[in-house]
Amino acid sequence: MSDLLHAYARVAGNDAVDHLQQLSAPLKGAKFVHVNSTRVGGGVAEILMKMVPLMNELGIDTSWEVISGEDKFYQCTKSMHNALQGDPVHISEDLLKAYEETNSKNADILRPILEDADYVIIHDLQPAPLLTLCPNRKGKWVWRCHIDASKPHPPVWNYLSQYVKDYDASFFSLADFAQQLPHTQYLIPPSIDPLSDKNMDLDQTEIESTYEEFDLDRKRPIMLQVSRYDRFKDPLGVIDAYKLTKQSVPEIQLVLAGGGATDDPEGEEVLREVRDAAGDDPDIHILLLPPDAHKTINALQRISDIVLQKSLKEGFGLTVTEAMWKGKPVIGGNTGGIRLQVINHHTGFLVDTPEGAALRIQQLLSDPEKLKEMGRKAKEYVRNNFLMTRHLREILSLFTILDNQSKT
Secondary structure, three states, X not given: OOXXXXXXXXXXXXXXHHHHXXXXXXXXXXXXXXXXXXXXXXXXXXXXXXXXXXXXXXXXXXXXXXXXXXXXXHHHHHHHHHHHOOOOOOOOHHHHHHHHHXXXXXXXXXXXXXXXXXXXXXXXXXXXXXXXXXXXOOOEEEEEOOOOOOOOOHHHHHHHHHHHOOOOEEEEOOHXXXXXXXXXXXXXOOOEOOOOOOOOOOOHHHHHHHHHHOOOOOOOOEEEEEOOOOHHXXXXXXXXXXXXXXXXOOOOEEEEEEOOOOOOOOHHHXXXXXXXXXXXXXXXXXXXXXXXXXXXXXXXXXXXXEXXXXXXXXXXXXXXXXXXXXXXXXXXXXXXXXXXHOOEOOOEEEEOOHHHHHHHHHHHHOOHHHHHHHHHHHHHHHHHHXXXXXXXXXXXXXHHHHHHXXXX
């Protein structure tokens, strides 16, 4: 067993790594390709950054390809993203043309790699048309939807499904997200990598320095939300919850920590709205972090007393898993993949409003023992359900199933 696999075994257990080795054995030397639309920013990129090296370590020839486009392409895909999450968005023919042409241009570049691959996973809607643009493909292709597509806007879903329907299979994070498609669908929740800079143990000196770096008072409670500046993450609702909490806990501090993703053109506008809502309150700290600020986020999660992820829609919410891994109960929006992680009253609290969030914040701050107990449960829940080893095991199992089906 290599050093990397030994490191995973120390965290997830020897059985988890042994199982990965067994599942990967028939796939050794096979060509496996992941495709998405950004190498930095967002949960998909964070997962692939660690999953691809782990797959190669197991002897699977794995690569990660990223499609690129111009502004109109990203305007279109952001609108599609919002529409899949339920917004009644109208997308113009001009933007749809940019979407199709961008995929065609990327297919011209990637076609030799994709058609030669034994296994391909296309992540989310941005590169979904690539399957139809690779007529000589020889391998199994799977579409992976990371989005809360439980109630998509019908015209947009009907448009997208013409590209998705011919995949060999698709997989979603939750059963509620799955849609009517003419192929088998699987449920595979995402995961965190416990060995990454964002989740590894940190030296206490490194943790303590975070107070000074961001002008935080170590003697006063801190509430934190880590996320892109996106309306579906509800940063304005977090500020409302903070203001309500401050009425009874005047010493509270709020940190909103995040950045943008290269495929999200709305981030700057949302950031302006957040800054306007914060006003000149010195206890609201709005941090615009670079994509590689993983240890900073790690430290912020460790020094925080309360962690929120008050999303209005959420495919999964890796920041929830990350905080729970640090022994923090999470107050999360009662939606999507957050419900899979936050077991109400056990690993955190589910809320629907800023008022509900403020109530739960006050409850936890007034009962430190309850906070610690829920934090312990949260960490174990992640260890058993949401680590990279479990995630990859299920992906390898999926392709094993597809291979066996084609042989019968």
